[in-house]
Amino acid sequence: MVLIRDLAIQGAQMLLVLALAPLFTGFVRKVKARLVRRQGPPLIQPYLDLVRLARKEVVLADSASWLFRVIPYLVFAATWVAASLIPTFRTGLLFSWSADLIAIIALLGSGRFFLALAGLDVGTSFGGIGSSREVMIASLAEPAMLMVVFTLALIAGSTQLSTVAEFMASPQVGLRVSLGLGLLGLIMVAIAENGRIPIDNPATHLELTMVHEAMVLEYSGRHLALIELSSSLKLLLYVSLLACLFMPWGIETANAAVPALAIGIGAYVAKLAVGGFLLALFETSIAKMRVFRVPEFLGAALMLGLLATLLRFVSGSF
Amino acid sequence: MSRIDFDIAHLLAGTLVLISFLELYQDRLYALLNVYAAHAFVLAASVAWQAFVQDAPHLYVTAVIALLFKAIAIPVTLHRIIAKLGIHREIEKVVGVGSTMLAGIGLVALSMVVMLRVTHGADPLAREDLAFALSVVLLGLLMMVTRRNAVSQVVGFMSLENGLVLAATGAKGMPLVVEISVAFSILIAFIVIGIFLFRIRERFDTVDVQALDRYRGERR
């Protein structure tokens, strides 16, 4: 009985993130447009895009291999699994103990790994640019992320996301320096990982500046749809991660009744709205930086994470 | 042994050291050879004296060898060779006579210090004799390393060997002394008239060691 309920909730979580992801992307676009006094596309525009892409036929480059066709599914699967492990409205998900924070990072990493391979598969110069830049960014972003995770793990005494979230929700976590540093670092990483301004501009196809888009340049049709979906899943994932770690209010614990869950979902959606708005605001108020400034940006994130961890190591009071 | 015997032996040994110094002092080959002859002669005398005081007749053989072979035969042959090979008469030195002398004195002092540490259990004659013999050996070696041309080096070696014989005969009742002196005479014969000088003469025009060194290994 309990198992079935847990399974149901886990499934609900998976479907929820899957359903919300395009909406959130659309929401961010809308807000951005509004902020620059444009009408902007409708909120459901991403869904429409996905459907349209799915209907189109796939145009596959001659030099593409079987790997190129498998990768979209792999990437999507990895990202989705990762996203569905993040407590959004309720902790203690059934499968949460099958992978902790480190594993989630690794899952995202494998998604990126295969995407970068896809960039190289067709054998075009743009794909190469995208992949090489992507891995360069990742090689700094991942350690930074891990350092932040270390900080949180040391504070909460666990790398288990549910435990951490519950700990964060609990009163015994006060305002801590290391937490602040961690938050900052995590935000920077999130921006980099999702290819948002100032690291990368998801809206542009200006060759010299693009990273993520260059990698997936050769994709089309349903493959492209899957990739689009997984990138918006990723964005959602990061925002909900930030939410459940640093805005844990209203998140429900494992033994919560069904009505309580409604509250949880409500709180979650509200958090997403706030996060999306802040993101849009940030993006509109800043200019994109040159690619070779990115290492400095991420280096800063890494240093923040390391500093936070060090502080934790030196004494528990930080 | 009685006092007088001791003094004479002592005197002869001392003379040997003195003559070694004289050798160091020479700068002409012929003169050097003459001095060496004297060296050998004194050695013969000293050996004979030892034979007398130790009444060890076999030592007389050594004495005779020293007299005939070293004091007469060798110098004569060397004269011949010099004349034949037309070696010029100067002795090329590495360091000047003065400093050589100083070094020699230092060596004598050293040998004294080393030898006089010997406890008085060993009889004084042996000790003094050894001290002198050691200095003669060292002086001979010094001569070998400070002289450039072969004849003088040979002479240095021979006086070194004289020192050995002096020591051997001084060692009372030492067996095989005669054999050893004979062996050494053969050795010297090897050096002087032996195959090498011979070959060398037919290959190079001088026994100057540096001429040999022109054909040192690895210089190909």
Add this chain to the structure above:
Amino acid sequence: MTVDALTGVLAIPAIAAALLAVLPGYRLTARINIAASGLTLICALSLFVRRPATGAYLLVDDLNATFVVLTTFVGFTTSIFSASYIGHELESGRLTPPFVRFYHAMYQVLMFGMNLALIANNIGLMWVAIEMATLTTVLMVGIYRTHEALEAAWKYFILGSVGIALALFGTILVYMAARPVVGEGLDAMVWTVLVQRASAFDPALLDVAFVFLLLGYGTKVGLAPLHAWLPDAHAEGPTPISAVLSGLLLNVALYALLRFKMLLAVNTGALAPGPLMVTLGLISLVFAVFMLYRRRDIKRMFAYSSIEHMGIITFAFGMGGPLANFAGLLHMTMHSLTKSAIFFAVGHVAQAKGTQRIADMGGLTETHPMLGWSLVLGVVAIAGLPPLGIFMSEFLVVSSTFARAPLLALVLVFGILVGVAALFLRLNSIAFGQPRGPVGKTEASYVPMFAHLALVLGAGIYLPPALVAWFQNVAGLLG
């Protein structure tokens, strides 16, 4: 019966020498040479089963029995090798029949000298024997009559004679020291007596004596800075002689040194000979390994490696103690076998390639696989890599030293490492890489070489207990 073994060891070479001096014909003389060496070896082996009583002149104990057997064995194998080697020299016209006759005679004289030196129970006799051996080798080094050969022989001769003189002076001093205790006459030069009574000798005299003996016999051992004759003599003489020099003569000289060390070890008042030997050993080692780098002549290179190993052995005996002494003896044996095997290989290589210049050889493992790989194996052995015998001795030396005197051990290890680097630097260019030089087949006698290498390999894996017991016993004697 007892006398026969010793007299055999001495008489057979003497008679053979006389015989070979008169007999003509290369084949016959070569065969006689081998036969004589073989007989000598058999006599020597009989020393294991029955030990003759020690007389006033001759003596056999664990120490020199081992050495005698080693000497006669290497002498035997070398005679086999030299048969084919000299044959080739005759064909190539580098040697003429009279010289070959002279060579064979001298070879036996050399054997006689070394055996005498080893079993002499009398320091004077030992001195005479060693000098005889030295002089014979001088003659053989000069046998090619080339400028280089003559110059090498001359250098060897002069330095050797000085060494002889110094050693004699030391011997006289020992007599002087012994006389007051033992009394005049022969007894004062007899080993067995000396060792028993040495405690009462005058220490000061013994000190001086040891200094002279160390330099005198050290010259023969080839310790730096007294080594100068060694490389050229090895490089310019016939290869069998190089093998015998490295494999045996150095050992014999060192053996003499050890005897006197035992004397000093008994006497408490005398200075400890250890430090002197350790110092000389380390100097030789470090000096030799650096000299290895710039060598262009393959035989000269291995001559320097002999200096290196003599340094290690002297170091081991200088350190003293059961482990180090055992290691020293083992290293001595292994080095003789290995180094002579290497010289066998090198001799054939030089004949096959028609040169001794390292620069003119290359890819030997391809052009002459047997020779090439045996040379590689030999160098591996001489570099002290397992599973060959020298590794065991080096293992014992280093590990036992490091616990007692870490700094010395560090110097030792440094030397060994630099040596290995140098040896393999050259080996790579000789045995590997693009083949250079002539590729023709050579008729070579592999038997001696393989025999030696097999022995070294076997010893590295398994030492027969009897031998171990002997070495341990001797190591105890050496103190």
Add this chain to the structure above:
Amino acid sequence: MTLTLALAGAAFQLALGVCAVIIGRAAAASRLIYGASMVVSAISLVAAVTHLLGAAASESLTLPVGLPWLGAHFRLDALSAFFLAVVDLGAASASLFALGYGEHEKTPERVLPFYPAFVAGMTLVVLADDAFTFLVSWEFMSLTSWALVMAHHRVPDNVRAGYVYLVMASFGTLALLLAFGLLAGPDGFYAFGQMRAAHPAGMIGALAMILALIGAGSKAGIVPLHAWLPLAHPAAPSHVSTLMSGVMTKVAVYGFVRIVFDLTGGPAWWWSIVVLALGGITAVMGVLYALMQHDLKRLLAYHTVENIGIIFIGLGLALAFKSYGMLFAAALALTAALLHVFNHSLFKSLLFFGAGAVLTSTGERDMEHLGGLIHRMPQTAFVFLVGCAAISALPPLNGFVSEWLTFQAILLSPQLPSWGLKLLVPAVGALLALSAALAAACFVKAYGVTFLGRPRTRTAETAAETDGFSLAAMFILAALCLVAGILPGIFIDALAPISTALLGERMPVQIGSQWLSIVPIAASRSSYDGLLVFAFIAMSGMFAAFAVHRLASDKLRRAPAWDCGYPDASPATQYTATSFAQPIRRVFGTVLFHAREQVEMPPPGDGRPARLTVEMSDPIWDWLYAPIAAAIGIAADRLNRLQFLTIRQFLTLVFCALVILLLVLAVWS
């Protein structure tokens, strides 16, 4: 029983080597030798695994060979059994691979005799139980592998590689020799049992630890002693490179663990500082070096350096915990390190096999001349991809598990009291994370440039799939990578006896835990379930595929690549390995390798192509090895003058020696 079997196996391998000397040139020789060697290794592997899983008591045996009055001691305890299994697994798979690969060998008589001997050497090292036997086997292992590196001796680079290798190997052996000399003491207690009993701690132990680190580290490839490794490993035939990279470095790790955890007494806290710092540096330097390479095999060799660094980080943590008596954490760290030993031996062998297959079918090691092989050699491409994912620590494969455990160990370390460690461990953690991320980047490059894209040369275009034996070996290893990734609990439990023996503490039993997940400390704290993640990914992937093919159109059209509408130029316009690494080179290489890029731009109207040349320098070589070589050269030149003195000058030397000694006598009293 197991011990006897293993020893018999080693003896048999040696015998095989001897046979190979005789029949080396025969046609069927390589099939025969490799087949027999494989069978023997497989049998011994089974024995070792059963011994390990059965947690059987340690067996020991003394043969009357080796050092007299001591004999050759052999012992098989949990640690040896584990490493024996690693060795045998590597050897068996390598032999299987070589059954096919060996056919391409030009000079089999230079490979066949040494290959089984090499295997035997490694086996004996892990079984040896006294210093002498250990060192003999150790150096024998180096020697045989040296001979194998010299197999293709006509290539000058190989000869140089072999030279550097042999010198470094002797250096390492001498360091170990000193370490053992220290542990054995002046009376020469060379048996490990005696050393264990003596349990030297304090200064002796510390010195021994340092020497062991130098000795084993130089064999394992710890920076800065790694210089020989990237030269020698690629130079050997590929199946030997596999053994050297995948197995021999592990034997070196065994040596370190044996000496430091077993023979010496309780560690001092600062030992771990040394090990941790070196490990971290090694991990990052190794992967950075690898990123700069475009020779496939050399790249893999540098990754061995990186993984050795990761292993040593684990060992360092274990030391730190042990020194403060936190035995449970120590067990965790040690298990992590050992598990990584096993995993690395799996995927590194797999990758080297792949490189070997590419080498045989294209004759190329240089990635810049490859590309598009996924079309030509699909199966090799697939298994190589698995290997890349595994070594890049991507879940659900095995590489991730051991790194995850290491992270868990790092997260336990704030409880360490010492300040030095408090500051160092996070930094090391950051280095570990960095190296993991960079490794992923590096293997995107390796795989993308070699197997993806369009072929850059004719040879790459006309490559053919490799033979069945090689494929079999690779598929087996790939399967093992997956199994070890999704069922890590079994392997962790198998390692428990080791930590029990060395630390007296073990990780909790994993087999029983829910859904086969692994729980290092407590479920609330951290847990990972490879099986579930795998199933989860598979399910959602299949779901996606199902949905797409149900709902979306499955029309597909082949067309020229779009590439932003640029006309498709020659394959030369693809990204190469060098250009792919350029961003990372700019970030890390400029300082570390003095990487300089020079663009040579012809003036307008000049038809010549513009060139971009990159030059880099290896700091460690320039600052450590070159000076030493120069110093030795100078010394040699100086001393060499002594060869050319005149006789008189030599006499002067003798004379001076005499006078000096006499002076010594004079001043003695």
